[in-house]
Amino acid sequence: CSMIYGSTGATHFDQLAKILTGYEITGARSSGIFMGILFIAVGFLFKITAVPFHMWAPDIYEGSPTPVTAFLSIAPKISISANISRVSIYGSYGATLQQIFFFCSIASMILGALAAMAQTKVKRLLAHSSIGHVGYIRTGFSCGTIEGIQSLLIGIFIYASMTLDAFAIVSALRQTRVKYIADLGALAKTNPILAITFSITMFSYAGIPPLAGFCSKFYLFFAALGCGAYFLAPVGVVTSVIGRFYYIRLAKRMFFDTPRTWILYEPMDRDKSLLLAMTSSFITSFFPYPSPLFSVTHQMALSSYL
Amino acid sequence: MVGVLLGLGTQMYSNALRKLPYMRHPWEHLLGMGLGAVFANQMVKWEVKAQEDLDKLLLKAKQANERRYFDDDED
Numbered sequence: 001c002s003m004i005y006g007s008t009g010a011t012h013f014d015q016l017a018k019i020l021t022g023y024e025i026t027g028a029r030s031s032g033i034f035m036g037i038l039f040i041a042v043g044f045l046f047k048i049t050a051v052p053f054h055m056w057a058p059d060i061y062e063g064s065p066t067p068v069t070a071f072l073s074i075a076p077k078i079s080i081s082a083n084i085s086r087v088s089i090y091g092s093y094g095a096t097l098q099q100i101f102f103f104c105s106i107a108s109m110i111l112g113a114l115a116a117m118a119q120t121k122v123k124r125l126l127a128h129s130s131i132g133h134v135g136y137i138r139t140g141f142s143c144g145t146i147e148g149i150q151s152l153l154i155g156i157f158i159y160a161s162m163t164l165d166a167f168a169i170v171s172a173l174r175q176t177r178v179k180y181i182a183d184l185g186a187l188a189k190t191n192p193i194l195a196i197t198f199s200i201t202m203f204s205y206a207g208i209p210p211l212a213g214f215c216s217k218f219y220l221f222f223a224a225l226g227c228g229a230y231f232l233a234p235v236g237v238v239t240s241v242i243g244r245f246y247y248i249r250l251a252k253r254m255f256f257d258t259p260r261t262w263i264l265y266e267p268m269d270r271d272k273s274l275l276l277a278m279t280s281s282f283i284t285s286f287f288p289y290p291s292p293l294f295s296v297t298h299q300m301a302l303s304s305y306l
Numbered sequence: 307m308v309g310v311l312l313g314l315g316t317q318m319y320s321n322a323l324r325k326l327p328y329m330r331h332p333w334e335h336l337l338g339m340g341l342g343a344v345f346a347n348q349m350v351k352w353e354v355k356a357q358e359d360l361d362k363l364l365l366k367a368k369q370a371n372e373r374r375y376f377d378d379d380e381d
Contacts, residue, residue: 193319193322197323277317277320280319281319291353292349295357299359302364303363
């Protein structure tokens with residue numbers, strides 16, 4: 001920010017837009033402006049755990065208390081996506097920034113898919129899954145079109161509800177000291193409804209229809225194809241397919257495996273069960289009636305460009 | 307109707323997650339049905355309003371584009 005202010009003398013978005021729009025092709029090049037925009041973008045990418053600035057996420061997600069991890073995996077994604085959309089759309093949007101975001105999207109999708117396969121702890125797996133999902137969501141933003149921003153908003157909303165669901169389940173399981181994926185064995189026998197809920201959440205993360213996660217990924221890849229990102233969409237599809245391996249592995253552990261040590265699952269409190277019921281209902285019932293979310297996100301995307 | 311079923315289903319799901327009988331505390335089911343009905347009705351009304359606002363915004367965008375490209379407006 002200070003570099004941009006130092007180079008342009010402006011902090012207001014309207015003034016910055018007049019100075020920065022198309023600065024690469026006019027004669028107004030400045031290394032200060034370029035570095036300023038780059039550092040702002042890097043700062044944003046750090047906060048949303050996009051590759052290659054994701055290193056902190058798995059360790060912090062694993063070490064923090066579960067409610068804090070849930071907050072860290074949802075709130076920054078929403079706020080930073082809104083922030084960066086405003087900065088980029090109102091302030092400046094050059095091809096350089098778009099290339100950076102394309103690269104980060106592809107790298108996040110690939111790393112999220114591959115690194116999660118090696119995880120043995122539930123929270124670390126969810127951290128890598130979150131990194132992968134940031135890649136998908138960045139796809140929508142990288143397009144720079146109204147459909148891209150709309151798909152970003154849809155993706156964030158659905159990602160938030162899926163992540164709330166997942167971390168509520170992890171929080172309920174942590175009461176019984178479940179930390180490793182192997183501890184989930186026979187959850188289907190001790191608490192079958194919780195196992196079904198977890199499976200639905202994982203299948204939604206994997207993008208399996210007719211759950212909400214499928215709608216979000218479909219719209220994101222559709223927007224990527226619409227803006228001409230013909231490499232991004234197939235990478236997203238392939239990494240989704242690879243990611244399904246570890247999501248379905250969780251379901252397989254719950255339904256078909258036996259745990260290392262048998263754990264008595266304690267009943268959860270009412271707040272968690274209500275939250276789980278509401279978010280699971282949203283995930284399963286979104287597909288037949290998506291139009292409210294589509295209308296409002298279209299409106300939000302359009303108003304940011306007008 | 308859909309809202310009522312959704313609310314009732316959510317409450318029964320919540321009981322099932324806690325490994326309680328599905329109809330434990332039936333007044334909570336009534337509350338869920340009522341809230342579900344209100345939520346569904348409000349959602350439908352809100353969706354209609356959002357669609358109208360979207361149509362107005364699309365018309366505004368179309369007029370702005372026509373002004374920009376056909377009338378050579380600088381703004």
